[in-house]
Amino acid sequence: MEPDRETRREWTAATTEFVENFVAGLENAPASDLERRPGDFGAPPPEEPGELGDLLARFGDATAHAVETAGPRYFGYFPAGGLYTSGLADLLATIVNRYTGVAGPAPGLVALEHSVIRWFCDLFDLPPGAGGVLTTGASVATLSALHAAREDLLGGPDDRGTIYVTEHTHYCVAKAARVAGFTADAIRVVPVDHALRIDVGAAAELIRADRARGRRPFFLVGTAGSTSTGTVDPLADLADLAAAEGLWFHADAAYGGGFRLTDRGRAVLRGVERADSITFDPHKSLFLPFGTGVLLVRDQQRLRAAHTASGAYLQDFNVDVGPDFADLGPELTREYRGLRLWLPLHLHGVAAFRDQLDEKLDLSEHAHAVLAADENLVVPLPRDLTVSVFHSPGGDAATELLAKRINATQRIYLSSTRVAGRFTIRFVVLSHRTHRPHVDEALEVIRAAARV
Secondary structure, eight states, rough: OOOOOHHHHHHHHHHHHHHHHHHGGGGGGGOHHHHHHGGGGOOOSSOOOOOOOHHHHHHHEEEHBBBOSSTBBOOSSSSSOHHHHHHHHHHHHHOOOOSSSSSOOOOOHHHHHHHHHHHHHHHHOOOOEEEEEESSHHHHHHHHHHHHHHIIIIOOOOEEETEEOOOTTTTTTHHHHTTTTTGGGGGGEBBTTTSOOOOOHHHHOOOOOHHTTTTTEEEEEEEETTTTTTTBOOHHHHHHHHHHHHHEEEEEOTTTGGGGGSHHHHHHHHTTOSEEEEEOOOOHHHHOSSSSSEEEEHHHEEEEEEHHOOOOOGGGGGOOOSSGGGGGGGGOOOOOTHHHHHHHHHOOOOOHHEEEEEEEHHHHHHHHHHHHHOTTOBBSOOOOEEEEBBBTTHHHHHHHHHHHHHTTTSSOOOOEEETTEEEEEEEOOOOOOOOOHHHHHHHHHHHHHHHO
């Protein structure tokens, strides 16, 4: 199980060749290939050693049986192309295999990761006492934020605690509430306006009515780019309401957060800097691999107070050499996540990310205009960031057939949702590998399918 130097070189070369062929093939790869059965790939491990070449071939075959999320023609959900440099970072982090749940065993690596978190705090204009932790994604980050808010404002579990969302708030909030022990009646669904943004006045009325009947309102959620439509709530108005009512203001910027790097994004996301907690997924709008999330909080002490724990077996590392990430979230054991962010940001430079995001905003503006001008399509909503939604004027059945016709080409991949009960198709421009020719090709496919 400990290969010699020559074997390591051989295996590394074979793996590198696989990686190079995969990345080089993305430009012409089918946007999806889901025809085979998953059971075709399952087999138990053998007693005797296998050959790496054979195993890489099987892995490649299983990889191809998928939606091509890494490719330039993936316009469904939120693309996560997976930066090559993040892959290199993960290889390095896995091989050195340092433990970073607490800072003592690897203070240098914790310092690298903490520097990225501080940079995110600055990106969101959070005050000096702000901080946070890298997570596997916004779901875990939301759970930690909700727990911190409950501990801080309610003093612990309280069945009177009440949470305010809309029908377009990501379901991870309701799931976090359930995991945290809240029942369904703890969640209030606030109405939205014609553009699907939260009705702040209606939220204020619900909060005051709940308080009058003995409830304890404490958690108000604003969405900085909804999953279905990319819609951004009036975050500044929500911050005002939360301050007036003494609520914890949580901003879900899982999709939209990266656009803070751009002038247009900062304008659209105005008010997010006033949130008590912010969830952000760099595996969306910073192009990193899946499993890269961030929780930022306005006051790190509130997060630490809700999560700090210890055991006698950790006493050897009870030293003040950096933040203990285990005190800021539920995980004690965690892989070293910081390098997959630190290395690309330092190697490519921040301007490269800003340029990519500005390009995606330009491309989505172009796509939205073309879709809206097509007489065979209906585009019901304005575009806030890089999501456009459309449907057939013929109704749900026609729209569902349209979506199937588009994806059956295997030239592009789109996903669907429901907006106001209507079957609706989503078109998302976000991958770092997607450029104008890919968007124009996608528009050609969509419009041709709509004409049929």
